[in-house]
Amino acid sequence: MANDMLYSKQVGQWRDMWLDELSSLRRLSEQTLIAYERDLDQLLHFLVGHLGEPVQTKHLQDLTPTDWRAFLAHKRSNGAKNRSIARSLSALKSFYKFLAKEGWATPDSLNAIRAPKKDQSLPKALTAIDAKRMIEDGDVLDEEPWIAARDIAVMALCYGGGLRIAEALSLTPSDIDGNEALRITGKGGKVRMVPVIQPIYEAIADYRRKCPYQPGPNDALFRGARGGPLRARLVQLKMQKLRAAFGMPASATPHALRHSFATHLLGAGGDLRAIQELLGHASLSTTQIYTKIDSAHLMDAYLKAHPRS
Incomplete structure (x- = not known):
């Protein structure tokens, strides 16, 4: 599906500017950048079906805790574990922190969502x-x-x-x-x-x-x-x-x-x-x-x- 069918040009610009900042200023690893980009894109894909139209700036500004819970439930229904969901929330909070800094949106509704307790799996060492x-x-x-x-x-x-x-x-x-x-x-x-x-x-x-x-x-x-x-x-x-x-x-x-x-x-x-x-x-x-x-x-x-x- 083409990006213009998923979100508006302005939303695409917000997305790209956030990723550029993560890469150039915060110097996150390539793997983390890929994961964060995927987390945001999963949200945008979900919102298209959830809202019934391409995502506009007003949609990102007006999301409620109910919308966020619906997104997390969607991820869980697709097999996401607590660790993956917690990372997604971390990525999206970073995105909204960026939007808030630029004066484009507030993270209030997202901050009301608590991350699930991460599943603790022991690293697998070789003998x-x-x-x-x-x-x-x-x-x-x-x-x-x-x-x-x-x-x-x-x-x-x-x-x-x-x-x-x-x-x-x-x-x-x-x-x-x-x-x-x-x-x-x-x-x-x-x-x-x-x-x-x-x-x-x-x-x-x-x-x-x-x-x-x-x-x-x-x-x-x-x-x-x-x-x-x-x-x-x-x-x-x-x-x-x-x-x-x-x-x-x-x-x-x-x-x-x-x-x-x-x-x-x-x-x-x-x-x-x-x-x-x-x-x-x-x-x-x-x-x-x-x-x-x-x-x-x-x-x-x-x-x-x-x-x-």
Whole structure:
């Protein structure tokens, strides 16, 4: 359905200006921007059917709590879980905060809606053996040696440094060269220093020796086959192939390597505050979920091994 059948030109301008602000000023990650754009578009699609006509500015200005509840009920009927609904509300409140700042609409009716309690699902970590195998045997596929070395280096950063995939792919030579630790730019543009073990530096050095491209000091270090910046999707596809080759579960993803980093550090007696700093979590409560994973692993071992279990 064409956009002019969904919403007016003015609504489209509001939408685009909000997304531009999120990208240029708030510097949200690409994944968050995509999710927020999708959340707003879902609302606009819903309103077309709910109102029976393309969305006008007056519609966005006059939405009531009843309208918002109808939208959330619609999402839930389509299978959305509490976490997805809570994120949608966060995105839409951001949109209305932008409209209010510009003097175009108020968020009062939306602020009357409380977000559902998020379903707490434990991150799925790999075993230490599987995580090491992904990295040490990551060159088993039939591909160019420099590409295999590149992907091994990226996975080593996710597991050995606890990096998000986007953080690993945003690294530049200047973030690495001459530093005792990596300079990582995380969510919201926050910079942190992450110490890494020697095998990670060696994996990066091996990739740089073999790579046919030489990025500048402030260019993305990891390059695609044609020389452009490496995209996260290619690393995800690589791990998908390795999962199949090694017989690992679908939960073995690049982000699972980051979860494994935190889980294995905690299991080895790592300090929770230090792990929070290494992961770049703004709140300790976000890091504390790994204590539940560790407890779950202990209970699982107890049930398997204790004679009275």
